[in-house]
Amino acid sequence: MPAPLRIGLAGLGTVGVGVIKIVQQHADMIAMRAGRPITITAVSARDATRDRGVDLSGFAWESDPVALARRDDVDVFVEVMGGHEGAAKDATEAALATGKDVVTANKALLAHYGQALADSAEAAGRTIRFEAAVAGGIPIIKALTEGLAGNAIRRVMGVMNGTCNYILTRMEDTGLPYDVVFEEARALGYLEADPNLDVGGIDASHKLSLLASIAFGTQVSFDAVEMEGIGAVSIDDIRRAGDMGYRIKLLGVAQMTGRGLEQRMTPCLVPCDSPLGQLSGGTNMVVVEGDAVGQIVLRGAGAGQGPTASAVMGDVIDLARGIRTPTFGVPAAHLTVPVAAHSAAPAAWYLRMRLVDKPGALAKIATKLGEAGVSINRMRQYGQSDGDAPVLIVTHKATRDDIQTALSSFKTTGVLAAEPVALRIEDV
Amino acid sequence: MPAPLRIGLAGLGTVGVGVIKIVQQHADMIAMRAGRPITITAVSARDATRDRGVDLSGFAWESDPVALARRDDVDVFVEVMGGHEGAAKDATEAALATGKDVVTANKALLAHYGQALADSAEAAGRTIRFEAAVAGGIPIIKALTEGLAGNAIRRVMGVMNGTCNYILTRMEDTGLPYDVVFEEARALGYLEADPNLDVGGIDASHKLSLLASIAFGTQVSFDAVEMEGIGAVSIDDIRRAGDMGYRIKLLGVAQMTGRGLEQRMTPCLVPCDSPLGQLSGGTNMVVVEGDAVGQIVLRGAGAGQGPTASAVMGDVIDLARGIRTPTFGVPAAHLTVPVAAHSAAPAAWYLRMRLVDKPGALAKIATKLGEAGVSINRMRQYGQSDGDAPVLIVTHKATRDDIQTALSSFKTTGVLAAEPVALRIEDV
The missing domain is CATH 3.30.70.260 (ACT domain)
Incomplete structure (x- = not known):
């Protein structure tokens, strides 16, 4: 059997521990599927002493993720630290500069620096894989860049922030107003430290900007997303929309219009009996419309240890198999600069x-x-x-x-x- | 840019013409995504004179698909003729024997001869891709073999015959009995020449046996599928099931139980408010349960020119990129012979x-x-x-x-x- 693929894992939070669990529990199965073993060489996290419920004794420890990224005994740098500045960015750049492929769950980093990082990856003959950055365990990046590669994509839509969908569903189910359900969600630990990342639509817009890039062959343009959170959605509107046969979702939509690329993340009404309308709780859904395939719907858990680690490992196994598709589906130099068209499509x-x-x-x-x-x-x-x-x-x-x-x-x-x-x- | 990937296309029915349309309409887009142009060198079909609405003048014509499969100027043999004996089988074997990769929509051929063909492919250092053989345009083969490769799969389920789902949905909507709706479907051209392929569950069972193989790393064992068609589903049962909150679907289920591999294609009740229960008309749906990812649902058109050609082209583009995953996800020699367990799982x-x-x-x-x-x-x-x-x-x-x-x-x-x-x- 060929030499193992060696992972350097930066970040030992929920997702990082999930990656370790899969690598340890399914070593044989993964080696069979990947054609070679996959091992973890070294890890990095802030606190070296905390018990994370997994055996870390076989891994080298680096306190600095940049040092981890530069190690000679690492083939793939897996970044599950989060944060779009500082260590995550520095370490990702260091990994690419020293000839590693990168697998990341970091939507914010790619939404802000995707083009520069894709350029660096290609200059080094490497790629960045980010299935875990969009819609958790749903293999939507792979579906768009590979499975549906024969299609001109018409539109990509999605409910990609489980917390927002939980809040809206819970408001509908209980009749409670936004502020009360928001506090419930906070108490349950569903909200980011900065809740605006969730309820303001920022997190979901990061994801949408990545989907738009791979769907339309355009440079990531997060700043061009027309964004509106769910804070102004009233229980009145949820009820009245229901009377008319609709549900309110924080829906991301990206489509190429005659006036340019439209990217929206806003509360929208969708028919109750549509797949998007039927989506309740924290589940994610992405809808792709291609000129040949018609409409494809993918649904699954958008967050959590297992689903996110599943997406990371799908990417790692691809790299072990030698699959190295360009970061955003086409060579970075060919990604076009999109013209932003705000709400051009009539509705x-x-x-x-x-x-x-x-x-x-x-x-x-x-x-x-x-x-x-x-x-x-x-x-x-x-x-x-x-x-x-x-x-x-x-x-x-x-x-x-x-x-x-x-x-x-x-x-x-x-x-x-x-x-x-x-x-x-x-x-x- | 590297040399083109050259297709030999056997079969110029609905799907074959769909493949030609995509290759001709999206040549630039595909070359960008694949990293090299994709061209069609030669085609083969029974009738060379019929107008199919596409320009065939640039392609060499072979009356014999085996001769097409053997051509030196073909890199990938695309088989969309159908039939699991005779020309389709002979041509597929000839293509592998002469060092071509194969892309096929032929579920029956793989359900019957999948193991032998996978062995031949690997002996030649090639692979067989068959995204188009299961659930039309839904990229489920890719999702299982690549995106979810870090998961031990618990269960795969699906509604994978659009005609059966159309008939059952139509019975529910109209209150008409099976025989009447069956004749309607026949008049609309929805049924195969041998309707038992559809309503007897054979076509859907072919697909299920392929999904089971890649989900569980087992040799394809179509003969072990416990199969029951929809002919005995009465309008009474559809109504009564509805009263209790269920819908009746021809549902394929594959799962690994303590007693072995269970593969069933039978009419089942599913909750009306589940994704499977909400599926109406000719749409397909596949549900995958993995130990890390939880439940993933994929939904889309299960047949038709565009969706099936989309799946064929996804496979062709992967091959152009150099992606050559083993036919059933792991090397053919490592596929295990499953013990068939009939309806072992309680329900x-x-x-x-x-x-x-x-x-x-x-x-x-x-x-x-x-x-x-x-x-x-x-x-x-x-x-x-x-x-x-x-x-x-x-x-x-x-x-x-x-x-x-x-x-x-x-x-x-x-x-x-x-x-x-x-x-x-x-x-x-």
């Missing part, structure tokens, strides 16, 4: 507003919509409990610009009792 | 029966179940329209042997008005 919209109790109020709103070129598909007016009339409108397809024009013009009518809510209905 | 069961209108009838049935060691989870007796009483029972987990013991003993009670129906409820 149906859900509009919720409260109108004052005056004759002709609804007619005024309808007139303004018509003037903005937005036509009404469905409209529902609810009983007036407090004098104001809750009104829901589902529009036919319209651009965001047209919707914003209409919303602005509503203000001149004097019939709005509160700021209206507009949410996109994604066609899934 | 809950759905039992439907009609009891004669006599006092104590239900008690007699319940007693017999208890004697067979089967306990009742839920029971429902319907109003008696014609003297006999329809009774539904959902059991707690029991083996098929115990259920069959119970069913046999029912006959001695004298209270059955008709043959009882027993369907497995798969835990999904």
